[in-house]
Amino acid sequence: MFQRFELENWQSAYEQTVRFNLADSTLEPVRLGELLDDPGDLDELLGTALYYPEVNGERALREVIAGLYPDVGADDVLVTVGASEANAAVVDVLCGPGDDVIVMQPGYQQVWGLATNNGCNVREFPLDPDDGWRPDLDALESLAGTTTKLIYVCNPNNPSGYVLTEEEIARIVAIAERYGAWILADEVYQGSERAARKHAATFVGRYDKVIGVNSMSKTYGLSGLRIGWAIARPDMIEQLWRRHEYAVIATGRIDNALARLALSEPRRGGLLKRNREAMNRGWDVLRAWAADNADVVTVHEPEATGLAFVRYHLELSSVEVGHAIREGASVLVCPGVFFGIEGHLRINFGFGVDYVRAALAATTPVLQGLAGR
Ligand SMILES: Cc1ncc(COP(=O)(O)O)c(C=O)c1O
CATH class of the missing domain: 3.40.640.10 (Type I PLP-dependent aspartate aminotransferase-like (Major domain))
Structure with a gap:
């Protein structure tokens, strides 16, 4: 049986129909x-x-x-x-x-x-x-x-x-x-x-x-x-x-x-600096959001990347949570099972602070609702 590339399949199926795409694995693109x-x-x-x-x-x-x-x-x-x-x-x-x-x-x-x-x-x-x-x-x-x-x-x-x-x-x-x-x-x-x-x-x-x-x-x-x-x-x-x-x-x-x-050089160094600053700004937003929602999520600070692999405290599969967030908040995140581990969601925080903040704010009531709050 052909093994599909579930992660890429998830992104290509839904990324064009959501308001916020936090499923991406890159940073705010360079123009x-x-x-x-x-x-x-x-x-x-x-x-x-x-x-x-x-x-x-x-x-x-x-x-x-x-x-x-x-x-x-x-x-x-x-x-x-x-x-x-x-x-x-x-x-x-x-x-x-x-x-x-x-x-x-x-x-x-x-x-x-x-x-x-x-x-x-x-x-x-x-x-x-x-x-x-x-x-x-x-x-x-x-x-x-x-x-x-x-x-x-x-x-x-x-x-x-x-x-x-x-x-x-x-x-x-x-x-x-x-x-x-x-x-x-x-x-x-x-x-x-x-x-x-x-x-x-x-x-x-x-x-x-x-x-x-x-x-x-x-x-x-x-x-x-x-x-x-x-x-x-x-x-x-x-x-x-x-x-x-x-x-x-x-x-x-x-x-x-x-x-x-x-x-x-010096362009490469400039790009790395630009992108590191964007990731650090985004991480502050993600960390604050996770702290505000500590009853439903926990996150270990990533040493690199603009990606947070967030653990959630819900008795649901990561695909179920992913669909709930997509349908309820028009935000796309990646189910952890597509990386081989359940109980997690991968959330991008490198796409600009206003964008990330707005997307996470839309996600909060959905997650809290799933937790029965
Ligand atoms: C770990 C890893 N390797 C490779 C790729 C492929 O990326 P690209 O073909 O854009 O270089 C990705 C994309 O998500 C990735 O996360």
Whole structure:
């Protein structure tokens, strides 16, 4: 039976019919004019010939991306249609029928679903909701073995915002290395740490079987560019590239050019600052709302991302609560079950304080009503 991508399915089914969309996983999007604030850049763009870019991504963009990592060159980078395409290509290369795959839970279910659809044996190692979403690496240790093909980690984690410590990264790498398993490190929320106090380190370069994936969508607020990338050793890049040719041929030339502009300093630093400030303002609103509604919800402060994974104290499934909020308040939030865990809702707080405040205010009477108040 085909495993649908329930999270994306939920969003595409309802996001166009609600007044407030807090189901999104990005930040308030950057406008084109904000990126093209230098007239020279605009002129260059207007002169662009709209032919296919290099199939593996424009060299100038790959060079800028490579510069974000230690000891990575432009040829170690494949530019993809978002992190989604990169993740899908990795599963296509590595995960066949009967293969053992281990994923983080709760987590973004793309790899879980694709591997399941490929007939893999997919198991989960948990992040502990009662321990600030710390990963249970003893569980990973006991699940891993010589047959493990791939370990998928999302760092910082969507939906909890948990950032792995150096020790945790080292232990995950050691477990993978012991069994020769690949690590797919989905790092799309890197740079979205709300405080500089805990920086999400990359897995790239720690072991030769690491594939690092990232994109313009989350931390940079540029999901409309549809640009992502994979970083890996040359033989893996080669295999991913062969899938990329089948699936999409290439990304967009304008998208390549805009991504290069966004990732070049000082613009990149400016975007990260803009987005960090937006997340911090939004978190204050979310935290105050959760405190006012402490009888129905609890939330552990996310270390990164503009996402709160809110626990609710109701005897209802997360889909039931999600529908009630959608129908009663015209607000879309994401049911926790779509990340593999019940009793939670993922709520975006990165979309501008007035918007978030109004959406949460509309949600309050629905939640209080469900609690019988
Ligand atoms: C953890 C994670 N990985 C990958 C993606 C895919 O994003 P994109 O294809 O826009 O880069 C998402 C989007 O929600 C995500 O949350």
